Amino acid sequence: MAASVMPAPRPKAYDVQRVRRDFPILARQVNGKPLVFLDSAASSQRALPVIEAVDRYEKTSHANVHRGVHALSQEATEAFEGARDRVRRFVNANSTREIIFTRGTTEGINLVAQSYARSRLGRGDEILITALEHHANIVPWQIVCEQVGCTLKVAPIDQRGELIFDQFEKLLSPRTKIVGVAHVSNALGTILPVKRIIEAAHRVGALVLVDGAQAVPHAKVDMKALDADFYVFSAHKLYGPTGIGVLYGKEALLNSMPPWQGGGDMIKSVSFERTTFNDLPWKFEAGTPNISGAIGLGAAIDYVEGLGIEAIAAHEQHLLQVATEALTRIPGIEIVGTAAHKASVISFTMAGVHPHDIGTILDSEGVAVRTGHHCAMPVMEFFRIPATARASFACYNTVEEIDRLVAALNKVREVFG
Amino acid sequence: MELKDLYRDVILDHNRKPRNFGHIDQPDASAEGHNPLCGDRLTIWLKMQGDRVADVRFEGKGCAISTASASLMTEAIKGKDKASIGELFTRVHTLLTDQDAVASPELGKLAALSGVREFPARVKCASLCWHTLNAALDQGGKTVSTE
Numbered sequence: 001m002a003a004s005v006m007p008a009p010r011p012k013a014y015d016v017q018r019v020r021r022d023f024p025i026l027a028r029q030v031n032g033k034p035l036v037f038l039d040s041a042a043s044s045q046r047a048l049p050v051i052e053a054v055d056r057y058e059k060t061s062h063a064n065v066h067r068g069v070h071a072l073s074q075e076a077t078e079a080f081e082g083a084r085d086r087v088r089r090f091v092n093a094n095s096t097r098e099i100i101f102t103r104g105t106t107e108g109i110n111l112v113a114q115s116y117a118r119s120r121l122g123r124g125d126e127i128l129i130t131a132l133e134h135h136a137n138i139v140p141w142q143i144v145c146e147q148v149g150c151t152l153k154v155a156p157i158d159q160r161g162e163l164i165f166d167q168f169e170k171l172l173s174p175r176t177k178i179v180g181v182a183h184v185s186n187a188l189g190t191i192l193p194v195k196r197i198i199e200a201a202h203r204v205g206a207l208v209l210v211d212g213a214q215a216v217p218h219a220k221v222d223m224k225a226l227d228a229d230f231y232v233f234s235a236h237k238l239y240g241p242t243g244i245g246v247l248y249g250k251e252a253l254l255n256s257m258p259p260w261q262g263g264g265d266m267i268k269s270v271s272f273e274r275t276t277f278n279d280l281p282w283k284f285e286a287g288t289p290n291i292s293g294a295i296g297l298g299a300a301i302d303y304v305e306g307l308g309i310e311a312i313a314a315h316e317q318h319l320l321q322v323a324t325e326a327l328t329r330i331p332g333i334e335i336v337g338t339a340a341h342k343a344s345v346i347s348f349t350m351a352g353v354h355p356h357d358i359g360t361i362l363d364s365e366g367v368a369v370r371t372g373h374h375c376a377m378p379v380m381e382f383f384r385i386p387a388t389a390r391a392s393f394a395c396y397n398t399v400e401e402i403d404r405l406v407a408a409l410n411k412v413r414e415v416f417g
Numbered sequence: 418m419e420l421k422d423l424y425r426d427v428i429l430d431h432n433r434k435p436r437n438f439g440h441i442d443q444p445d446a447s448a449e450g451h452n453p454l455c456g457d458r459l460t461i462w463l464k465m466q467g468d469r470v471a472d473v474r475f476e477g478k479g480c481a482i483s484t485a486s487a488s489l490m491t492e493a494i495k496g497k498d499k500a501s502i503g504e505l506f507t508r509v510h511t512l513l514t515d516q517d518a519v520a521s522p523e524l525g526k527l528a529a530l531s532g533v534r535e536f537p538a539r540v541k542c543a544s545l546c547w548h549t550l551n552a553a554l555d556q557g558g559k560t561v562s563t564e
Binding site: 353354355356357360361364371372373377380386387415416417 | 429
């Protein structure tokens, strides 16, 4: 079974109603109102072609991969490895040997921390991250610092939620071995200048891991152009399944790294005296992989590229602009994160109302937003707030839904007086 | 699920003007409560007369439900001994979690919290202060967590 479907011809104008028909869940009601789903930055909804690709695989082609000579195993292997090649083309990597399937962004970062950093870094070495990071790009580095005695440094942000680049550069030194940076901030939407960050880090000989979880749904990422050493992302923010993600790594680096987890599939031969590890990418994929997840990811990439990632981004930027203007007009609402370049994410607070109360009242109006610290407690600490409400916009959201958000926020004001 | 059942006037009033807000110098007991899911934090201070709560105050940052629940709780427990506070806690807990519970007259204003059970995601907001109070009464003063 082929993992790819032919991309649909790109419509002249972006037809959001047509897009919405590809997402069955958007037809449901929540609390008696049509669902307005503004929480795609936490997890986007599944496109029908993704659901169907996974369903088709489970119904017709499932078997374990890389193992049997029988037809199903070969079909499953072809579909699984086909999805890997689909990812390679999507991120413009040199080779499928550079595409490691993981459980998601978090696992990709942990893999690099435990395989690369743990085996190479020691006392006196530094890992540099930014103050915008998600916990997934903080905690794995803290763990490895604890293990090997290296130091975690944090580059500061300003009140708009932008990285202060001068200070970032000042923190770079020959001691810096790894720079871990988000491509797009999940809590604030800030798009970071990753190309400049990578160039600056490379000048001091540091490697760069980019957390692309919030970037891949909104922008074309190109590994050859970016020159990142590692780039990680998850399928479920890209209209694909949960439990599957990608670690891109430069082949020479991945080759030089020890395996992270041991088990089946990551070996060539095993005896009690000696084990020979498998080649890339399988060296880093111990155990039976998430086959249907990989196939779903392949289908999600087909879907996104069928719509055109630039067309999606343009649509989302329009929504971001409309929503930013609408929220600015509501008394008491303050937008947290006002960077010049943002993805379609708006974090906000409302004077006198805790974000959880906003979330509950919005939910009663059928409007789903994220509330809380967004797994970025240091960001909340920086702005001296316990939490925010966050609306995020995806390929299927509409201007009418922003009207519903505004009406629901007015309802919050009504309840709280 | 009705919004006005959750955000009743009593709740909104106690959120806007929390009673017994502030701290007690030289308390006989205190404890800190934390809901790591939402970042809510709350500290409770107690002044005891034997087994009886002579004075109670709290401070914290939280949503309307957690603030109002703490405020209502402080009003309800002042002057009560540990045994009656324990009984009250059981009644509140039942009210927050049991769909069929009928608010008993002993609950007084705390009955305003009955709407919370329709919003399972918010039950912990309302119960944080009670867990914190229990920690303070048991002394030790350690941080309690809803998780």
